[in-house]
Amino acid sequence: MTPMPGAEPREPEDPAFDGTLREEDTAGQEAPASPVAARQPRRVTWQKVTVLPAVLAAVLVATWLWFEQADLDPLSENALSNGQVGKALRQHIELTVISTFFVLIIAIPLGILLTRGAFRKGAPVVMALANTGQATPAIGLLALLVIWMGIGEKAALTGIVIYAVLPVLSNTIAGLRANDPTLLEAARGIGMSPLGVLVKVELPLAVPLILAGVRTALVLNVGTATLATFGGGGGLGVLITTGITNQRMPVLMLGSILTVVLALLVDWLASLAELVLSPRGLEVRS
Amino acid sequence: MNFWEYLGNRRQQLLADALQHAGAVFQCMVVATAVGVLIGVLTYRSAWAGNLATTVTSTILTVPSLAMIGLLIPVVGLGVAPTVTALTLYGLLPIVRNAIVGLRGVDPTLVDAAKGIGMSRLHRLVRIELPLAWPPILTGIRVSTQMLMGIAAIAAYASGPGLGNEIFRGIASLGSKNALNQVLAGTLGIILLALLFDAVYVLIGRLTIPRGIRV
Numbered sequence: 410m411t412p413m414p415g416a417e418p419r420e421p422e423d424p425a426f427d428g429t430l431r432e433e434d435t436a437g438q439e440a441p442a443s444p445v446a447a448r449q450p451r452r453v454t455w456q457k458v459t460v461l462p463a464v465l466a467a468v469l470v471a472t473w474l475w476f477e478q479a480d481l482d483p484l485s486e487n488a489l490s491n492g493q494v495g496k497a498l499r500q501h502i503e504l505t506v507i508s509t510f511f512v513l514i515i516a517i518p519l520g521i522l523l524t525r526g527a528f529r530k531g532a533p534v535v536m537a538l539a540n541t542g543q544a545t546p547a548i549g550l551l552a553l554l555v556i557w558m559g560i561g562e563k564a565a566l567t568g569i570v571i572y573a574v575l576p577v578l579s580n581t582i583a584g585l586r587a588n589d590p591t592l593l594e595a596a597r598g599i600g601m602s603p604l605g606v607l608v609k610v611e612l613p614l615a616v617p618l619i620l621a622g623v624r625t626a627l628v629l630n631v632g633t634a635t636l637a638t639f640g641g642g643g644g645l646g647v648l649i650t651t652g653i654t655n656q657r658m659p660v661l662m663l664g665s666i667l668t669v670v671l672a673l674l675v676d677w678l679a680s681l682a683e684l685v686l687s688p689r690g691l692e693v694r695s
Numbered sequence: 696m697n698f699w700e701y702l703g704n705r706r707q708q709l710l711a712d713a714l715q716h717a718g719a720v721f722q723c724m725v726v727a728t729a730v731g732v733l734i735g736v737l738t739y740r741s742a743w744a745g746n747l748a749t750t751v752t753s754t755i756l757t758v759p760s761l762a763m764i765g766l767l768i769p770v771v772g773l774g775v776a777p778t779v780t781a782l783t784l785y786g787l788l789p790i791v792r793n794a795i796v797g798l799r800g801v802d803p804t805l806v807d808a809a810k811g812i813g814m815s816r817l818h819r820l821v822r823i824e825l826p827l828a829w830p831p832i833l834t835g836i837r838v839s840t841q842m843l844m845g846i847a848a849i850a851a852y853a854s855g856p857g858l859g860n861e862i863f864r865g866i867a868s869l870g871s872k873n874a875l876n877q878v879l880a881g882t883l884g885i886i887l888l889a890l891l892f893d894a895v896y897v898l899i900g901r902l903t904i905p906r907g908i909r910v
Contacts, residue, residue: 541886541890543841543842543889544841544844544845544885544886544889544890544893545845545882545885545886546844546845546848546849546859546862546881546882546885546886547845547848547849548845548848548849548859548862548863549848549862549878549881549882549885550882552862552865552866552878552882553875553878553879553882555866555869556865556869556874556875556878560869628757631759632759632760632761633759634759635759635760635761635762636761636849639863639866645762646761649761649762649765650852652765653765653768653773653852653853658768658769661765661768661769662765662766662769664762664765665761665762665763665765665766666762666766668758668759668761668762668765669758669759669762669763669766672757672758672759672762673754673757673758676757
């Protein structure tokens, strides 16, 4: 389910439609499903830039104020002192960024490859695999990797990457296939080489889609990274699980709130990047 | 003990976990479908309300499930309550969005024709618009179910029901001989359940999508 941002909401029957890709959901705000929205050009509005960060900042300030006056017992103190919160946050961001990087350098070239001549036959297999992969619980996958590779950041990262590669890959394939064949025909007609068609026509047309892939991967990975704690990979999940096992609500709340804020912030940044970086010429595609 | 022996030995426990898992997902899906379609019906006619509904539900979906469960625990406690609440909330988005897209996609001339032959607003909705929007809604339900299968596994950490317990038991006893068996049994069980549900949805689609609009 990964229409390019700003594009018409994709037909839900679309083969690429699946439940974990979230990037277009907020882009759906401007989906021209209504005549009113259709007339507005897609651009960065001041609401888009200010509302979410303001809300998130308010949430953070409220949390901070609450912690200022909160009476923490030694167990909670222990879990939160010595910069452990900062460390968890840093680890979480690290896990997200590194895994997203790997997801993109694996999924996008592979997607391009699978839409080229001889490899095209592999695409349905990958699509089917992606759909089945959707049914695999992230935590189960992670646990299996931990048993296989041992506890640590490596197993966690591998799990996060595997979990996000398939949706981004099936998205890339669907997007490249959705390119208007007449345009490719025209490009070939004026004598462009296959490489030229790819670099000068197909890829630029697929930029919104690639950006959508980045956003999908980022949001998905922030979520999966919370599970890294079960494999000894650190991250904000540590605070959440410590809070749950020790029945310490302040620790649990802080971990959860920071995770939510991080997820929404990442999604917001990616949505801005989509708007800013998409080629202007594609705006009226919908 | 190898995997098959393990399955044989723990048959009862695994079956009970699987049933609980399927039951939790199924019940939450029923609620999510009812609420989701209702939200869709109430909001699709106004651009503003429809977009708001989509934005709110998609924001919920952006929240990592472990954090969502973490936020719910102080409110509703441990166990079944946070599981059910989280599952229902996450199940909403694909259904709400597909219901809105589906209802908006209904050919206005058809609705006009229905109006012309004197059908009331409710009649038009129930007899014309919802049946025509049903295929995308059903797709939404399928997508939601697949997603909830995995989220339910994570909810087991907050003492929720289901096969996730098997996985977490394995994680807790890392290094022991049974860890792999437990994790494998839980993971494969969930994949199996997800595929099973999906097959049922395909069947439901065959039976309930009006012949005239089948592709």
